[in-house]
Amino acid sequence: MANSNLAAGPSGAKPKPFITPQRAVVYTVLIVCAIFFLFPLYIMIITSLKNIQEIQSGNIFIPTLHPTLDAWEKAWNSACTGLYCEGIKVGFWNSIKITVPSTIVSIIVASLTGYSMANWPFKFSEVFFTILLLSSFIPYVVMIYPLVIITRELGIYSTLPAVVLVHTIFGLPLLTLLFRNYFASLPQELFKAARVDGAGYWQIFFQVFAPMSVPIFTVAVILQVTGIWNDFLFGVIYAGPTNYPMTVQLNNIVNSAQGGKAYNVDMAATILTGLVPLAIYFFSGKYFVRGIAAGAVKG
Amino acid sequence: MHSVSVKNLTLKFGSAEVLKNLNLDVEEGEFIVLLGPSGCGKSTLLNCLAGLLELTEGQIHIKGKNVTWAEPSERGIGMVFQSYALYPQMTVRGNMSFGLKIAGLPKDEIAKRVERASEILQIGPLLDRKPGALSGGQRQRVAIGRALVREVDVFLFDEPLSNLDAKLRSELRVELKRLHNRLKNTMIYVTHDQIEALTLADRIAIMRGGIIQQLDAPQTIYNRPANLFVAGFIGSPAMNFIKGATVDGGKRFQFGNVSLDLAGYEGGAILDRPKAILGLRPEHLTMVDEAIAGHTIPAVVEIDEPMGADSLVWLLAEGRQMSVRVPVEHRPAPGKQVHLRVDIAKASLFDETNELRI
C-alpha cells in the first residue's frame, strides 16, 4: 500500500516550463537591446554594399539586390583624406603603430608598478596609491596643453613617440589600480612560499604571478587596445598629420566634400575602423568577463 | 647550541605592538608548538623566524648563526602554510623543485630529492598532476614535500591542518609525528587546536597578546598551568574555577559553606590569601554518594551531555556551575543530590590578584 503510493507520486527533478514570466521579461529586454544596437550596424552594412544611385533613389532600410564591394575597395585604397587620396589603409597602419607600442609599454609599466605596490610595500606606497586613485578621476582635458608643451620640449611633438607616450601616461593610473588590486587579491601565503623558496622580485613576478594573471592581462589588453584604437583627440593633437590614426582619417574622409556625399564609402570606412575593437570583443569577450570577475571577486 | 633562538623580539605593525620582548630557545630536534587564541601573534612570530617580516627589535639565531637580517631562503628553514600555497600552474614535481631550481642545484640532485621526499610522503603517483587536481590532504602533503626537499634543519608550520576536515586532520597529525620521529628535525608548529598541541609537542608555548605565557611539556602545561589564562585555555571541557580564600595558614580552601583540605597540594607556599581561585578539571572530580569532610563538595545535578564514552555532567555547587566527567554508564539523574570528591594533588590554586599559580 505504502509502496504503491510511493511509486505513484512524483519523483526526480521537478519539471519546469521553458517559458516562465521572469524569463519572458528578460528575453524581451535582451532582444530589444540587441535590436537597438544592431540596427545601425545593419543599415551601415547594407548601405556600404549599394552603389551611389541606389542610395539616392532607394529605401535606406532595404538591402540591395546587386551588392558590390566597390565602396569597400575605394574606402580602403583610394578615398581622399584631405590632400591625399590613398584610402583609410594609411590610418589603419598608423593606428597599429600607435596602439601596439602604447598597449605593450603601458601594461608592462602598470603591471610591475601594481605588483610592487601590492607585494613589496615601500615607504609612502599607500600615499602613492591614494594619489593614483585620485588621479584617475582628474579630467584628462586639463592635461592636454601641459603635455603639448612637454612633448615639444622633448622634441617629439607631432611624432609617433609623442602619441605613444601620451597614451601610455593616460593608461597608467587605471591599469596600475587594476593590477594592484588583482595582485593584492592573490593569496599572500603564495607570495611567502615563493620567498621561502628563494624567488626574488622578478622570479615571483614572472614564474609565480604572471602565469596566474592571464585574465587580468587580457582585461588590460582589451581596455588599452579598444581605448587607444577609438581615440581621436590625442591622435589629432600629438601624432602629426603623417601619423594620424584611423579615426582621424575616417573623419577626414567623411568630411572631405568633393562632389556629392559617398555614403557607401563612408559606411565602409566606418565599419573598417570599428572592425578591430569589434573583433577583439568578439574573440575575447569570454576572457574579458572572466577577468573582470577575477578582479572583483577574490580569485 | 640552540637550534632556534629568539632574543628580545619585538614587532610592531605601525603603533600596534604585536610581539612584546619575546624570548624563545628551541633545542635541536625539538617539536615546539605555538598555541594560543586567534590574533595572539603566532603567525607573526613564525613569519619573523622565516624572515618574511622585519623585526622592530631583537635578534633571531638559527643553528648558532645570527639570521636577523638574512633572506628567508638563506635561513635554513622550510615552511608549510595553512592554505597550502602551492603554485597552481606548476605540477607537483614543479612545485617541489621550484626552490631547488632557483638555488641552482644540478638536475639529478633535484630529481633525487623529489624522489626521496615523495616516497616519504607517498605522493609518487601525484608528481605530474597540478594542485587543482588534488584533494586537500594531498595538497598539504605536497606542501610538506616542498619543505622537505630543501633538506633544512628547521621546519615551520603555520596551522597546516586547519583547512582539512576532522578525519584527515587526525590522519595527517599522526603522519606528522611519524615524520618528526623519522627526520628528527626541529619543528615549530603553530596551531589554535589544543589537541594538536598536546599530541604533537615536545614543548608547548602558550601565547596571549604577543607574550609567551608558559613554555613547558604538554603534561606540565595540562597539570600545572602557570596562570589562570593557561589553565582556562588548555583542557576541553574547560577547568572549573572556584573563587574563595585560603585560610588556616594555607591549610584549607574556603568558599561558601565548604572547606577543603589542601594537604597534598603540589605547588608553592599557599599562605593565607583572601582572594584565591581553585581550579579543578572535570576529569579530576568524582561523584560520590557520601560526604567526606574536607574532601567533597555537595552539589545538585542539572543536566548531562553524553559524549560517547564519557558524559559531561553539569551541577550546581554552592550556587556555582561546575562540570564533572563521568563514564557514560554512571550518568546521574537530573535533580540528584551528590558529592564531588576533589583530588587535591591534581588541583591548581591561583592567587586572584596576580592570576599566577601558587
Ligand SMILES: Nc1ncnc2c1ncn2[C@@H]1O[C@H](COP(=O)(O)OP(=O)(O)O)[C@@H](O)[C@H]1O
Ligand atoms: N600585516 C599586518 N598589519 C597589521 N596588523 C597585522 C598584520 N598581520 C597581523 N596583524 C595583527 O597582528 C596580530 C597577530 O596576528 P597573527 O600573528 O596573524 O595572529 P595569529 O596568532 O592568529 O596567527 C593580530 O591582531 C593581527 O590583526
Ligand SMILES: [Mg+2]
Ligand atoms: Mg595565524
